[in-house]
Amino acid sequence: MAVGRKKIFNEEVALKAAMEVFWEKGYIGASIAELTQRMGINKPSMYSTFGNKEALFILASKLYAKSKIECLSAALNQADLPLKQRLKTYMMSIVAVQCESETTKGCYLVQCQTEVASGDIPAEASQLLNNTVDYVQKLLEAILSNDQESKRLGFDKEAKVKAFCLSVTLRGTATMARCGHPKSELEAVIDHSLRGIGFE
Amino acid sequence: MAVGRKKIFNEEVALKAAMEVFWEKGYIGASIAELTQRMGINKPSMYSTFGNKEALFILASKLYAKSKIECLSAALNQADLPLKQRLKTYMMSIVAVQCESETTKGCYLVQCQTEVASGDIPAEASQLLNNTVDYVQKLLEAILSNDQESKRLGFDKEAKVKAFCLSVTLRGTATMARCGHPKSELEAVIDHSLRGIGFE
DNA sequence: TATCAAATGTACCGATCGGTACAGTATTAT
DNA sequence: ATAATACTGTACCGATCGGTACATTTGATA
Numbered sequence: 001m002a003v004g005r006k007k008i009f010n011e012e013v014a015l016k017a018a019m020e021v022f023w024e025k026g027y028i029g030a031s032i033a034e035l036t037q038r039m040g041i042n043k044p045s046m047y048s049t050f051g052n053k054e055a056l057f058i059l060a061s062k063l064y065a066k067s068k069i070e071c072l073s074a075a076l077n078q079a080d081l082p083l084k085q086r087l088k089t090y091m092m093s094i095v096a097v098q099c100e101s102e103t104t105k106g107c108y109l110v111q112c113q114t115e116v117a118s119g120d121i122p123a124e125a126s127q128l129l130n131n132t133v134d135y136v137q138k139l140l141e142a143i144l145s146n147d148q149e150s151k152r153l154g155f156d157k158e159a160k161v162k163a164f165c166l167s168v169t170l171r172g173t174a175t176m177a178r179c180g181h182p183k184s185e186l187e188a189v190i191d192h193s194l195r196g197i198g199f200e
Numbered sequence: 201m202a203v204g205r206k207k208i209f210n211e212e213v214a215l216k217a218a219m220e221v222f223w224e225k226g227y228i229g230a231s232i233a234e235l236t237q238r239m240g241i242n243k244p245s246m247y248s249t250f251g252n253k254e255a256l257f258i259l260a261s262k263l264y265a266k267s268k269i270e271c272l273s274a275a276l277n278q279a280d281l282p283l284k285q286r287l288k289t290y291m292m293s294i295v296a297v298q299c300e301s302e303t304t305k306g307c308y309l310v311q312c313q314t315e316v317a318s319g320d321i322p323a324e325a326s327q328l329l330n331n332t333v334d335y336v337q338k339l340l341e342a343i344l345s346n347d348q349e350s351k352r353l354g355f356d357k358e359a360k361v362k363a364f365c366l367s368v369t370l371r372g373t374a375t376m377a378r379c380g381h382p383k384s385e386l387e388a389v390i391d392h393s394l395r396g397i398g399f400e
Numbered sequence: 401t402a403t404c405a406a407a408t409g410t411a412c413c414g415a416t417c418g419g420t421a422c423a424g425t426a427t428t429a430t
Numbered sequence: 431a432t433a434a435t436a437c438t439g440t441a442c443c444g445a446t447c448g449g450t451a452c453a454t455t456t457g458a459t460a
Contacts, residue, residue: 001430002428002434002436003426003427003429003435003436004426004427004428004434004436004437005425005426005427005428005435005436005437005438006426006427006436006437006439007437008437008438019436024317024318025318025320026314026318027319028228028229029228029315029318030418031416031418032415032417032418032419033417033418041438042438042439043418043419043420043439044419044420044421044437044438044439044440045437045438045439047418047419047420048436048437049437052418052419053418053419059445061205076288080436104317104440105317106314106317110375111314113375113378113379114226114306114311114314114375114378115229115302116376117224117305117306117379117380118224118225118226118229119231120225130379161388161392162392164385164388164389165388165389165392165393167372168369168372168373168376168386168389169368169369169372170372171371171372171376172263172367172368172369172370172371172372172373172375173368173372174375175310175313175314175371175372175374175375176368176371178311178314178397179316179317179330180317185364186368188361188365189364189365189368192340192361192362192365192393192396192397193365193392193393194396194397195395195396195398196392196393196394196395196396196397197392197396198395202405202406202458203404203405203406203457203458203459203460204404204405204406204407204454204457205405205406205407205408205455205456205457205458206406206407206457206458207406207407207408208407208408231446231447231448232447232448232449233446233447233448235454241408242408242410243407243409243448243449243450244407244408244409244410244449244450244451245407245408245409247448247449247450248406248408250405252449253448253449271435370401
């Protein structure tokens with residue numbers, strides 16, 4: 001058994017709170033003071049548990065990727081549903097995440113990636129953000145390349161550019177969600193976007 | 201004639217330099233130190249000429265709106281060209297601005313609007329940013345509502361939602377441009393987007 | 401040439417940034 | 431009980447933030 005005084009907080013709960021702050025404020029905008037306050041711990045506890053701001057950010061980003069993005073992928077492979085419907089369900093599930101908060105937040109990744117271009121985010125964290133954003137696009141591309149229905153429609157030949165278009169749309173909805181536009185308004189955009197790559 | 205020592209710098213040149221910095225770094229990310237350095241002046245000159253950071257930001261934002269956005273509107277009203285072509289030319293001219301820099305910047309407005317949601321930008325400046333972003337969408341909506349060809353196609357009945365879709369696309373391309381995607385890659389997205397609202 | 405307004409450069413202000421030293425307190429092992 | 435260990439709280443570090451006081455320099459006016 002571990003010796004010494006027990007931690008008074010739960011690491012997972014604290015990390016989730018940190019993720020929320022980074023989501024709202026970005027990497028630079030999230031101060032250690034606000035982070036620790038919202039995490040319910042004080043600075044030495046944060047530093048001893050998570051290392052430093054960058055390490056905390058990397059953990060928070062991984063948590064976002066896992067709990068808010070990667071877990072949605074299954075919708076794309078529901079074998080019995082038409083491709084269009086699977087894509088719409090998947091994209092709308094991402095939009096739902098963008099709109100889920102009362103304090104409008106958009107997408108953690110899109111939010112923080114704008115800071116990458118500013119040179120404000122350390123290299124390792126930048127890489128992680130880029131990889132996760134890429135993950136969605138690659139996933140869409142893979143479906144459009146390999147799905148039977150997609151091949152039948154001839155979409156596999158333009159899978160890359162079509163996936164890119166859908167990805168652009170999702171980034172656009174992320175910025176809109178951050179400005180307070182509700183899911184209901186963004187649904188029409190997804191519909192039009194799917195039409196744009198050739199559905200109907 | 202004005203009495204006293206002459207200004208050693210040109211206000212317009214300095215303001216343009218400030219706009220570039222805000223464009224790259226956003227409002228919070230642009231420090232007074234970097235701003236004054238890139239403007240080629242020192243802090244007291246900046247404060248005596250422009251007031252403070254917020255006032256400088258408002259002037260820089262107005263300059264961006266005028267010199268990078270509003271001046272592009274004419275392309276939409278080139279009477280002899282088909283609507284689709286006018287829309288594409290207009291949207292691509294905005295994409296060109298998003299991609300114009302060697303240090304990739306995306307869109308000043310989209311960049312800074314994400315900071316509005318963080319509560320980092322003073323009220324007056326927020327309002328200005330929102331208005332300018334709204335300007336593009338309203339412009340698209342007006343064309344789709346009133347243009348003869350648009351009416352013939354029946355687009356005027358859904359002008360609002362179609363304009364919103366195009367606006368989302370342009371915000372998406374802005375975030376892509378900021379990540380280094382070139383204009384050539386984004387052109388296909390504009391084409392698909394126009395297809396999505398009913399062209400072809 | 402003397403005067404005076406305006407711009408400049410330096411040096412500083414308090415507040416906040418990310419990060420840490422250290423004393424105090426709780427917990428387990430001996 | 432006592433020692434060893436790990437977490438907590440306070441108080442601080444140097445660096446940077448936006449902003450300013452002030453002495454100096456410049457140049458037009460009188």
